[in-house]
Amino acid sequence: MVYVISNNGQALMPTKRFGKVRRLLKEKKAKVIRRCPFTIKLLYETETCIVQDVVLGMDTGSKNIGVSCVANNEVLYQSQTTIRTDIKDNMDIRRKYRRNRRNRKTRYRKPRFLNRKNSTKLDRLPPSVRHKVKAHVDEIEFCKKILPISQIVLEISQFDPHLMKNPKLKFKKIKSWGYQRGFNYGFSSRKEAVLNRDSYTCQICGAKHTRLEVHHIVYRSKGGTDDEDNLITLCESCHKKIHTGEINVGLKAKKLRLKEATHMNIIRNQLLKTYPGAIETFGFVTKENRNNLNLPKDHYIDACVVAAAGKSFILNDEIFYKRRVSKGDYQLYKGSCSEIRLPIGKIQGFKKFDKVDYLGKTYFIKGRMSSGYAVLMDIFNKTIDFSDMPRGFKTPKLKNLKRVSARGSVLCIREKIG
Ligand SMILES: [Zn+2]
Ligand SMILES: [Zn+2]
Incomplete structure (x- = not known):
């Protein structure tokens, strides 16, 4: 096509x-x-441009996006995008280094409070979520550039964190009052509520009538939340022992991740704000339609089903796999105070994430060595193993590579299905 x-x-x-x-x-x-x-x-003037109605269907997600454009029951374009998930981790690392540096080599600075422009900005989203929203919008805008899109259909799931925590809320009798009575109801704080739940007893040794503390099972520093499932009552000595590692009772927080659900809610709101004319559909509708058409489950197939509105359509055998990567490498040194500079410029004309041609196949550069070698990967970040190649080809040489396209923030590859 x-x-x-x-x-x-x-x-x-x-x-x-x-x-x-x-x-x-x-x-x-x-x-x-x-x-x-x-x-x-x-490059020439066209007298008449007849375009058909092209419907864009999107399967939204917090890790993968499926997009498909359908006209006359024919799939014109389909793609699957992997979104970045490394932003939060990278920012945590940056914060760690910054704190270290400021402690190490600057004069004492007065703590400053509430003086950040970001905290007063209206409608501000954290960078990781902002990227997720932008990845969705970018993909729609890209399709608008290459195809005459007349209608956008979005499969967006809306989550109710309260209901996810307490499934009983779906009963009508409980629903009428249940939403007002969360875990904290009747207590002055969450800590109070946790102590009451554990009936003021240390949950390890069973001590009562002593100083009790509330412990985060997954530490706050490791991304644990203030959710009641992550909190437990301990006596002072048990708490100390757990933090020093003296005892290990293998406490486990209940696995209920509400972060993704919240992100999806934000993505939904932002997309509907950006595209007020878009039609909204739901996952269970798509699932039903997909089962009727006897199709396997995949993000791009969901998108096709969404765009075709449940009618049967002709499958397209080519798909564009995309992966979002950072625009550049910003870490200049290895380690916090190292003298070793990381090469972020070109080595023999190549940058990281360049799309290259090697022995007739297309890869992406994962890493380069100043000695003239490269590590190659496919679009899914999987390193390609060349160890069964003849001698001299076991590690790809930069001089044998041919650049197809330079690094961008979207890696893209066309593939045949089946
Ligand atoms: Zn105890
Ligand atoms: Zn603790």
Whole structure:
């Protein structure tokens, strides 16, 4: 499939007439503006541009996004994007280094409080969530660039964290009053409520009538929350022993992650705000439709089902896999105070995440060595093993690589299905 844009930048219907495309390019009546997906721009005035109704379907998610564009029951474009999940960790590392540095080599600075511009910004989202929202919007905007999208259908799931915590709320009788009575109801604080739940007893040694403390099973520093399932009552000595590692009773917090649910709620709100005309559909509708059509479960298939509104459609055998990566490498040194500079510029003309051609196949650069070698990976961050190659080819050499496209924040590859 070749995607076509008119000379004033308007998206036209894609074509499969490769001979015509070749001729246009040869006669300089069109130019290539993108290789993946292959897009051309016409350089001459078109008299009539007839476009059909193209529906964009999206399967939203906090890790993967599936997108598909369908017209006349034919899939014109489908893609699956992996979103970044490393932002929070990277920021934690940065904060750790910053704290270390400031403790190490600066004069004493008065603690400052509430003086950050970010904290007063309206509608501010944390960077990790902002990226998730942006990845969805970017993908829709990209499709609008290459196809004449007339309708957007979003499969968004809305989560009710309160109901997830307490499934009994679905009963009508309990629902009427249950939402007002959470875990803390009747107590001055969560700590008080936890102590009461554990009937003022140390949950390890069973001590009563002593100083009791409330402990985070997964530490706050390790991402644990103030959720009641993560809190437990301990006596002072048991608490101390747990923190020093003297005793290990293998406490486990109940596995109920509400973070993803909250993120999905934010993504939903932001998308509906950005695209007020979009139609909303739900996961269970898609599931039912998918089962009726006898299709396997995958993000891009869900997107196709969403876009086709449950009607049968012709499957497309090519898909674009995408992965979001950071725009650049910002860590300049190895370790907090190291003298060893990390190479972030080009080595023999190559940067990290460049799309390259090696022995007739397309890969991405995962790592480069100043000695002239490279580590290659596929789009899913999986390192390619060349150890069964003949001598001299066991580690790819940079000089044998050919760059296909330079690093961007979206890695993209076209693949055949089946
Ligand atoms: Zn105890
Ligand atoms: Zn503790």
